[in-house]
Amino acid sequence: MRLIISGGGTGGHIYPAITIAREVAKLTDDCEILFIGTKQGLEADIIPKEGFNFSTIEVRGLERRISWQNIRTLFSTAGSVWSSAKIIKRFKPDVVIGTGGYVCGPVLLAASLLKIPTMIQEQNVIPGITNKILSRFVDKIAVGYQEAERYFGRYKPEQIVFTGNPIRPEVMSAARNEGQAALGLDPNKLTLLVVGGSRGARSINNAMFDVYKHFNRSPRIQILHVTGQSEYNSIVGNIKQSGIDLSSDGNIIIKPYLYNMPLALAAADLAIFRAGAVGLAELTARGIPAILIPYPYAAENHQEFNARVLETYGAAKVFPDKELTGAKLANTIENLIDNPAVLLDMAGKSRGLGRPQAAEAIARLALSLVKLQSK
Ligand SMILES: CC(=O)N[C@H]1[C@@H](OP(=O)(O)OP(=O)(O)OC[C@H]2O[C@@H](n3ccc(=O)[nH]c3=O)[C@H](O)[C@@H]2O)O[C@H](CO)[C@@H](O)[C@@H]1O
Numbered sequence: 001m002r003l004i005i006s007g008g009g010t011g012g013h014i015y016p017a018i019t020i021a022r023e024v025a026k027l028t029d030d031c032e033i034l035f036i037g038t039k040q041g042l043e044a045d046i047i048p049k050e051g052f053n054f055s056t057i058e059v060r061g062l063e064r065r066i067s068w069q070n071i072r073t074l075f076s077t078a079g080s081v082w083s084s085a086k087i088i089k090r091f092k093p094d095v096v097i098g099t100g101g102y103v104c105g106p107v108l109l110a111a112s113l114l115k116i117p118t119m120i121q122e123q124n125v126i127p128g129i130t131n132k133i134l135s136r137f138v139d140k141i142a143v144g145y146q147e148a149e150r151y152f153g154r155y156k157p158e159q160i161v162f163t164g165n166p167i168r169p170e171v172m173s174a175a176r177n178e179g180q181a182a183l184g185l186d187p188n189k190l191t192l193l194v195v196g197g198s199r200g201a202r203s204i205n206n207a208m209f210d211v212y213k214h215f216n217r218s219p220r221i222q223i224l225h226v227t228g229q230s231e232y233n234s235i236v237g238n239i240k241q242s243g244i245d246l247s248s249d250g251n252i253i254i255k256p257y258l259y260n261m262p263l264a265l266a267a268a269d270l271a272i273f274r275a276g277a278v279g280l281a282e283l284t285a286r287g288i289p290a291i292l293i294p295y296p297y298a299a300e301n302h303q304e305f306n307a308r309v310l311e312t313y314g315a316a317k318v319f320p321d322k323e324l325t326g327a328k329l330a331n332t333i334e335n336l337i338d339n340p341a342v343l344l345d346m347a348g349k350s351r352g353l354g355r356p357q358a359a360e361a362i363a364r365l366a367l368s369l370v371k372l373q374s375k
Pocket residue numbers: 010011012013015100123124195197198199226256257258259260261275276277278279280282295298299302303306
């Protein structure tokens with residue numbers, strides 16, 4: 001089995017690609033995998049570290065308006081399709097999968113022109129521009145949300161399959177007591193996990209000050225707040241200035257980034273999150289009730305659409321970023337922990353939305369294309 005997989009730009013496109021590739025390898029003998037990305041994207045750092053063979057092409061992103069820049073980009077895209085075709089002809093894949101980000105455009109287009117089976121995976125409710133264009137060419141589209149279908153416009157009915165978004169297997173295998181021990185959490189307190197996406201979120205970080213003051217030394221709740229690398233030092237400094245002693249007061253833990261997120265999720269009773277599709281897939285797979293504050297500048301406001309799905313099912317409460325205040329956040333948390341039945345109900349609804357088997361379903365869908373071809 002020979003697989004080319006491509007996705008890039010943010011972690012939200014790269015981690016799904018890694019998870020899907022590993023799942024395909026698990027389901028097949030002798031799987032050879034090649035990842036295609038760009039030199040500039042985060043994938044150039046992550047993918048070789050994860051042990052995959054990595055080739056790069058040059059690609060420019062399209063602007064969301066008509067411009068001279070876009071006309072130049074179209075010409076350079078023709079060059080990228082040509083370089084992708086060269087890599088594809090050399091590697092001879094059985095199937096090519098794209099997980100979003102503009103690098104997928106030329107790679108999947110070239111594969112489709114070369115009559116190789118193709119599939120894209122769309123994580124969000126509102127598809128990205130590259131996946132929207134590619135939907136005209138590829139054999140299958142695996143969507144993370146059922147609601148995504150209607151935003152693809154023209155497609156063949158059998159082309160779109162609702163699989164859910166792929167999550168790392170450790171998200172499901174991590175145990176609660178293991179997570180508590182690894183992060184120094186008290187098993188007798190509820191744990192609130194606060195994460196503003198992979199780079200942190202300033203508005204959530206700012207609002208958290210009132211939350212610290214409200215719950216400092218609380219015997220009921222402990223807070224694990226992931227600030228993002230860039231604001232970590234200033235936040236810790238401000239907390240000290242406000243008179244909270246992080247080491248002796250004991251129920252607030254501040255981290256710049258979590259490399260062991262699955263363990264934190266295993267310990268969490270309630271989460272405050274942005275609404276990136278992979279983070280939400282992880283929350284629902286574990287059945288964690290959440291307060292969501294979608295990133296307001298995401299393309300076509302897609303995070304809000306992701307978040308509203310959880311809200312509609314009763315799995316989360318959603319606050320628009322511009323309406324967020326520390327007092328509101330502290331009150332909402334207080335209300336939820338005062339009403340364990342509500343929290344339990346939200347947890348059940350969250351779990352009901354989770355698709356822990358999504359990676360396997362996506363891998364099997366890709367393999368079905370290979371089988372179809374060899375018939
Ligand atoms: C700003 C923006 O446009 N972001 C997009 C980006 O999300 P982005 O990559 O920011 O966020 P996601 O929530 O989708 O994924 C983040 C991943 O990083 C992990 N993590 C995060 C923080 C941390 O400290 N440790 C850690 O391991 C999470 O567990 C998760 O696996 O791609 C997603 C999927 O297409 C989109 O839905 C998001 O809208």
